[in-house]
Amino acid sequence: MPGSEAFRALRLLSRTSGGLLSGSEAVTGYSLLTPYSQQRRCLTRSMATEAQANALSTPDLSKTSPFAPWDAPVQVMTYNFPSMEPTRLVEYSQKQLQMPIRKDILHRAVIYEGDMTRQGTASTKWRGDVHGSHRKLMAQKGSGRARVGHKQSPIRVGGGVAHGPHPRDFSTGLPAKLYDQAWRIALSYRFARGELIVIDNNIAIPSKSTPFLMERILKEHGWNTKKGRSTLITADFDEELFDTMDKLKRFATLRDSSEVDVKNLLETERLIIEKRGAGPVLPVALAGFEE
Incomplete structure (x- = not known):
C-alpha cells in the first residue's frame, strides 16, 4: 500500500546518517517515529547521570573529627560497685566492641574450647x-x-x-587470629545487646559477710534468675568472694580474668567486668585511661 511504503521510506531515512532526518533528531538521539516516552528518556539521561554523580560524593569527615569513622573509639560507661552509680566514660576500640557478628566463628571457637577440655582417658582392654x-x-x-x-x-x-x-x-586446631576474632565478636555481641557492664572499682563485699548480702545485691540490680544468670569477672582471686559466689550459682558465677574463654562470655545473660581486670578480656584503646 502507498501509506505503508511511505512509512518504510521515512524509517529508512531516519536510520541513515546522511538522510533527511539527520539534523536535530540525530543530535538528540531519536527520530520522528520514536515514541514520546523514549524521547523523554533521551532528553533527561544526561541530567540524571550528573545528579547521581553528585549524590555519590561524600563529605570529608576527617576534617571535622580527629578520628576516621572506622577508627573512632567507642565510649563505655563505668559504674561503681555495689551501688552501680555511673562514674565516667572509658573509650575502647571499635575492633573490640563493634565487630560484625559471625556465628560461624563463634561456633568454631566454642567447639575448639570444648575439644581442649576433653580428657580422652577412657580405656578398655x-x-x-x-x-x-x-x-x-x-x-x-x-x-x-x-x-x-x-x-x-x-x-x-x-x-x-x-x-x-x-x-x-581430642584437641583440635584453630588459628590464633581466628580465636582472637571470636573473643572480640563475643564482646561485641554483648555490647550491642546492652549486656556488658564495666565496673570502675573492685567487685568485693565486706569481710566475713554472709551470702545473703551478695544475693541482695544481685536481686537489687535485677541480676537474679528472673532475668537470667550473670558472669562476674574479677582481676584478683579473692578466696572469700569465690566461696560466697559458689553458694549463689543459681544467680551468678564468678571467674578470674585469666580463666575466661569465649564460651563463658556467651553462656549467661550479662557480663560484669572489672575495668582493672579487663586487660585480658577488654584491652583499653587509649593508654591515658590505664591506671
Missing part, C-alpha cells in the same frame, strides 16, 4: 590386652558344642572389648 594363653579352648570337632577360640575372644566373659576406647587426644 582389647582381645590382645587380656592376660592369658591364646590356645584354643577345645577341639574344632567332636565335642558337639559350638566352635570356640581362645578365652580373649570378645564374646566370652572376661574377654576383650571389641573396638573399645583407648586413650586419645
